[in-house]
Amino acid sequence: MTSPSVRWCVVTFVVFVLQLVGVFLWGVCWADLFYSFHKLVQGEAPPPVFFVTPLIVGITMIVATILIHYERLRGVQSSGVLIIFWFLATLCAIVPFRSKVMSTVKQGVSDRFRFTTFFIYFSLLVVQLILSCLKEARPFFSPVSSVCNPCPESDAGFLSRLTFWWFTKMAILGYRRPLEEKDLWSLNEDDQSISVVSKLIKEWEVEKAKLRSSEVQFTKAQEVEINHVSDKPTESDVLLVTNQKKREPSFLKVLLKTFGPFFMIGSVFKLFQDLLSFVNPQLLSVLIAFVKDSSAPAWWGFCIAALMFLSSVAQTLILHQHFQYCFVTGMRLRSAITGIIYRKSLVITNAAKRSSTVGEVVNLMSVDAQRFQDLTTFLNMLWSAPLQIFLALYFLWENLGPSVLAGVAVMVLLIPINAFIAMKTRAFQVEQMQYKDSRIKLMNEILNGIKVLKLYAWEPSFAQKVVEIRSKELNVLRKAAYLNALSTFAWTSAPFLVALTTFAVYVTVDETNILDAEKAFVSLSLFNILRFPLNMLPQVISNIAQARVSIRRIQNFLANDELDPDAVNKDKTIPGNAITVHNGTFSWARSSEPVLHK
Incomplete structure (x- = not known):
């Protein structure tokens, strides 16, 4: 088994080759452009397509090379954008590749320079497509996972995710013998209940807070004596309430x-x-x-x-x-x-x-x-x-x-x-x-x-x-x-x-x-x-x-009422009785009849 350092060197070499091939593609495209200008200086008039196509394709290759370097810095292990781009570029190059081969067989090579640059361009496209399909190793700055049996989906490449190849190992193991609990992978962090339940509770509290803020009330505070229970049922008098239909949080x-x-x-x-x-x-x-x-x-x-x-x-x-x-x-x-x-x-x-x-x-x-x-x-x-x-x-x-x-x-x-x-x-x-x-x-x-x-x-x-x-x-x-x-x-x-x-x-x-x-x-x-x-x-x-x-x-x-966590005061009280009740009325619910008088 190869060591992590050897694997990292191989991955670094692959990334270097990807960027180098991208620069070569840009050079090949603009070589066609400079060749067209050279023909123009010599008195020939090449069609506009020989100027526009190399210019646009060359700029595209430079952007793709910059994207390779940028995604490498961000720690992207497999870029779906680049794989799709190189696949489409290779697919579009197959048609002129066939046309040049057929014309060469019938009529021979008419323009050796453009014929050579095109085949170099097509070969480099194929190399880029093959190299981009390889998944890179996890970068050094990635957080260390403490999960003993992590799900391979999180580290799977673009093609593996697209074809669900990361699940093949589990399917083969289940075919060979009945699966056990220890064989199952751990849940991804985004799928764990501690994550999804917290998000839902947070949004629910925000929705309830918005509803409470829409119910405008103007109140007047009452004077309350310390260590004395008043006969008044509330701590404030409602002076003004907006007359709106009561809504429930959605x-x-x-x-x-x-x-x-x-x-x-x-x-x-x-x-x-x-x-x-x-x-x-x-x-x-x-x-x-x-x-x-x-x-x-x-x-x-x-x-x-x-x-x-x-x-x-x-x-x-x-x-x-x-x-x-x-x-x-x-x-x-x-x-x-x-x-x-x-x-x-x-x-x-x-x-x-x-x-x-x-x-x-x-x-x-x-x-x-x-x-x-x-x-x-x-x-x-x-x-x-x-x-x-x-x-x-x-x-x-x-x-x-x-x-x-x-x-x-x-x-x-x-x-x-x-x-x-x-x-x-x-x-x-x-x-x-x-x-x-x-x-x-x-x-x-x-x-x-x-x-x-x-x-x-x-x-x-x-x-x-x-x-x-x-x-x-x-x-x-x-x-x-x-x-x-x-x-x-x-x-x-x-x-x-x-x-x-x-x-x-x-x-x-x-x-x-x-x-x-x-x-x-x-x-x-x-x-x-x-x-x-x-x-x-x-x-x-x-x-x-x-x-x-x-x-x-x-x-x-x-929407049911919840227990008030602040109803119980655990601070130290003054010397005397721990609990004192004056004129208390007890019931199981606010709307029910009292069951105990003191």
Whole structure:
């Protein structure tokens, strides 16, 4: 095994070669520029492209070399920007490379200087692309990690992150033997509960502070004697209060501020994936036209097939990056919501504990928090599905004309059905959560008083009560399952009905309309794109309806009163009684009747 010093020397040499090759590329490009000026001085007039192209490419290479040095100073181990740049530069140079080779084979070399500089330029581009794919070692100024088994994702290079190659070791280990707890990696710092819960609590406190600052009150302080309890109920008199409707802090706004920016990165990936999904149908149309044209060159067909392959690969890579961001956001959401609910359950008052039972708190941390994690996976379909449907219908209109309106009519007819199902699903969700809270509350009381139940043989009667509540809950779940099955059937059959209706109208509306191979295959590919958003849209709407119920429940729980940490004074008191109460009135809650007078 190589030592760290040897590895560091190798990495330093690679970085030096990267910068040196960047300088050589700049020199090669500007050598072409000076050669064009030399020809101009000798009386020849080269085309303007021989001046503009070397100048722009040379400046670009200088900027890329500076970027290599700058990212090295910042400790970047693998630059995605540079890898993409060198890949695109090499890809764009392949076409003139092929043209020069073909012209040289047929006609020979006409301009030896530019021919030589171009092949040097192309070779240096390939070297830069290969070297930029190598991941550098962690710099010396990086903070030392104290984690015994860190996750390799944090140190993975750009290509490793793009292809999830950093997970290969874990997959191979799991294939060889069952995984154990010691095999699992530690969480990244940004994914740990101490980080995500703190951020959410901070944003929640800021939201509550903004709401309190908007409630303007003018008060007059009262005189209070030391070591004397007054009969007055408050310490100040409210002179003026702004007459505004009382608002509650928005937990949804807090979630968006805390996790929204990270989730938006996944949304950008989803946008690119949606746009790329419509490239293959257009390339398929060009490929079918190429097959029909017998005079078309063979290389054009290979180019179309290669573009279709690259488009599919890029679409797959981008889609999985989108899901990675969505899954991580859902994991952080669940951890943060569970943490803030648990923290709140420790400091709520006795009055709040009467309304928020242990069963409800358990439901909030298990069921309601899980709903947010399930929602984030396909939340982007809320805007992505209409975008895909609009683009698919636009290209179908270009291909089949007004006949596509028949398919649109079928989808429009399904919208009211789905809206009704979503409303009923939300109502069933509220009812089911009420029954679930009652059942868990009753079970908690049974377990706490199990000795009394055993003593008086009350198990059958209490078991009957639990079964009754569970039967009502199952009845609601059965109705929701029927609605879900109806919604799934309607939207699963929607693409088939849309395609059937559109083709039938297209053929019957005009005798000149012929459904040839190009129209049929391109239209079917567009209808296949329609299938996923039409299938996922009802599920996303149903999940949003369930999340609205959960967010209202969590928001109401977090709005409960908390114990005052300053209510207990631990300072030394004057000699005498430790506690003195004059005319005290005690109750379990402010709104309840007094239970003790002194």
